[in-house]
Amino acid sequence: MADVKITAEPRSEFGKGASRRIRAVGKVPAVVYGHGAEPVHVTLPGHELMMALKTSNVLITLDVEGRQELVIPKAVQREAIRGFLVHVDLLTVKRGEKVTVEVPVQTEGELAPGGGLIEHVLNALPVEAEATHIPESLTVSIQGLETGASVLAKDVPLPAGTTLAIDGEDVVLQVLQPQAEEPAPEGAAEGETGA
Numbered sequence: 001m002a003d004v005k006i007t008a009e010p011r012s013e014f015g016k017g018a019s020r021r022i023r024a025v026g027k028v029p030a031v032v033y034g035h036g037a038e039p040v041h042v043t044l045p046g047h048e049l050m051m052a053l054k055t056s057n058v059l060i061t062l063d064v065e066g067r068q069e070l071v072i073p074k075a076v077q078r079e080a081i082r083g084f085l086v087h088v089d090l091l092t093v094k095r096g097e098k099v100t101v102e103v104p105v106q107t108e109g110e111l112a113p114g115g116g117l118i119e120h121v122l123n124a125l126p127v128e129a130e131a132t133h134i135p136e137s138l139t140v141s142i143q144g145l146e147t148g149a150s151v152l153a154k155d156v157p158l159p160a161g162t163t164l165a166i167d168g169e170d171v172v173l174q175v176l177q178p179q180a181e182e183p184a185p186e187g188a189a190e191g192e193t194g195a
Helices: 016-024 046-052
Strands: 003-010 027-033 040-045 059-064 067-078 085-093 098-108 117-120 124-130 138-141 150-152 171-176
Touching (some): 003 027, 003 046, 016 027, 016 085, 027 067, 040 046, 046 085, 059 085, 098 171
Parallel strands (some): 003 059, 027 085, 098 138
Antiparallel strands (some): 003 040, 027 040, 059 067, 067 085, 117 171
């Protein structure tokens, strides 16, 4: 699991205008929550934060005026069109503490001959894991699965110390019958006008 260090600056200005000014200089407004403490409002360097967030459930060591805090991203707001970071909520965690997070599900292997289409019912699986050992992703084998087969949450292999945070009977992915293309009606070939 990635562990990234980022220096945060405390902020005392709030509201849309203050947030716009922060973003105009390449920084991102954020709030740190957790452990019954008052929320801490900070400003983070935009590029460093964007690079860190490329890793799902990244563990960040936040340096706030010399005080080190371990945090994970809880909510990330992006601008709808261009996708730049608008605001981030971070959750304080402690080493050894269990947290519930969503971990992306990846597939490996080939479907049975004759194929089918894989429908990801859940793109990420809610799990409980130790804060410093959150898996980056979970891999499930689709090797030899036939049309109509499904993979349940309880069938997804989890690393040691990680447990499901949903019902094991929930469907994660299923193999669907590919839809056949409808034949074009006779006489509707390209270039025919019917005149």
